[in-house]
Amino acid sequence: MHLLLLGCGKTGSLVAEIAAERRHSVRTAGSNENAACAALTPEKLHDVDVVIDFTAPHCVTAHIEACVKAGRNMVVGTTGWYSEIDRIRTLVEEHKTGFVYAANFSVGVNLFFDAARAAAAALRHKYSAQIFERHHAHKKDAPSGTAMAIQQILREVSGKSEPAEITSFREGEVVGLHEVVLESPNDRIYLCHDAKSRRGFAEGAVLAAEWIAGKKGFYDFKDVWREL
Numbered sequence: 437m438h439l440l441l442l443g444c445g446k447t448g449s450l451v452a453e454i455a456a457e458r459r460h461s462v463r464t465a466g467s468n469e470n471a472a473c474a475a476l477t478p479e480k481l482h483d484v485d486v487v488i489d490f491t492a493p494h495c496v497t498a499h500i501e502a503c504v505k506a507g508r509n510m511v512v513g514t515t516g517w518y519s520e521i522d523r524i525r526t527l528v529e530e531h532k533t534g535f536v537y538a539a540n541f542s543v544g545v546n547l548f549f550d551a552a553r554a555a556a557a558a559l560r561h562k563y564s565a566q567i568f569e570r571h572h573a574h575k576k577d578a579p580s581g582t583a584m585a586i587q588q589i590l591r592e593v594s595g596k597s598e599p600a601e602i603t604s605f606r607e608g609e610v611v612g613l614h615e616v617v618l619e620s621p622n623d624r625i626y627l628c629h630d631a632k633s634r635r636g637f638a639e640g641a642v643l644a645a646e647w648i649a650g651k652k653g654f655y656d657f658k659d660v661w662r663e664l
C-alpha cells in the first residue's frame with residue numbers, strides 16, 4: 437500500500453518503521469510540511485491508500501476533515517478529539533470513506549478492555565471502581581483516551597450514570613500504564629496493563645491500515661481488532 441503518515445514523533449516514527457518492514461511504501465509529513473494541512477490537498481493525496489495520523493489534539497480534526505473530503509481512508513491514533521466524534525462519524529459516512537480510530541491500538545490493551553468488561557460485573561454488586569493512568573510528562577491530554585474508554589466500558593456494564601473516577605499521573609517517560617481497581621467492603625480486584633514500549637500501538641495501527649484499505653465505514657479498533 438501507499439501510506440501517508442502524519443506525525444513522525446515518538447509513535448509515528450515506529451509506525452513508519454513497522455510499515456516499511458511490512459513492505460508498504462510510506463511517505464511522512466511532519467508539522468513543517470503539513471502546516472495548515474498543506475500535505476493534504478486532493479492532488480497530494482491522489483495515490484495514497486490510507487493516511488495514518490499520530491500528531492496532536494489541536495490539529496487532528498483539521499487533518500481528518502481534509503482527508504475525508506478528499507475521499508481518503510484514515511487510521512487515527514491521535515487522541516484528545518473525541519468530543520467531536522459524532523460530527524466526524526457523520527462526515528465519514530457522508531463522504532463514504534473508511535475510518536478506524538482508537539485511543540489505543542495495542543492488541544494487549546484491547547484484550548484488557550475485555551477483561552475490564554468482564555470484571556465490571558462486580559459493579560452490579562457491592563463494588564465501586566477507580567481508574568488510574570500514568571503517562572510520560574510530555575503527554576498533552578489528560579485523562580488518557582484509554583482511561584476514558586475503560587470508564588465508558590464500566591458505565592455500559594454497570595448501567596450507572598455516575599462515571600468511575602479517573603486519576604491521571606504524568607511523570608518521567610512512562611509509556612502508558614492503566615489500572616482498574618474494584619473495591620467492596622470485603623476485597624479488592626486489581627486489573628493492570630503496563631505498556632513496555634510504543635511498538636504495540638504502532639503494530640496495531642499498521643494492521644488497522646491494512647484492514648481499512650478499500651473499505652468504507654466508521655470503526656472503533658476495539659470492535660474490529662479480532663478480524664486482523
Ligand SMILES: NC(=O)c1ccc[n+]([C@@H]2O[C@H](COP(=O)([O-])OP(=O)(O)OC[C@H]3O[C@@H](n4cnc5c(N)ncnc54)[C@H](OP(=O)(O)O)[C@@H]3O)[C@@H](O)[C@H]2O)c1
Binds near residue numbers: 468
Ligand atoms: N492510539 C494509540 O494507540 C496511541 C499510542 C500512542 C500515542 N497516541 C497519541 O498519538 C498522538 C501522538 O503521540 P506521540 O507520543 O507520538 O507524540 P509526539 O512524539 O509529540 O509526536 C507528535 C508528532 O506530530 C507532529 N505534528 C504536530 N502537528 C502536526 C501536523 N499538523 N502535521 C503533521 N505532523 C504534526 C509533531 O511534529 P513537531 O514536533 O514538529 O511539532 C510530532 O513529531 C497523541 O495524541 C497521543 O496521545 C495514541
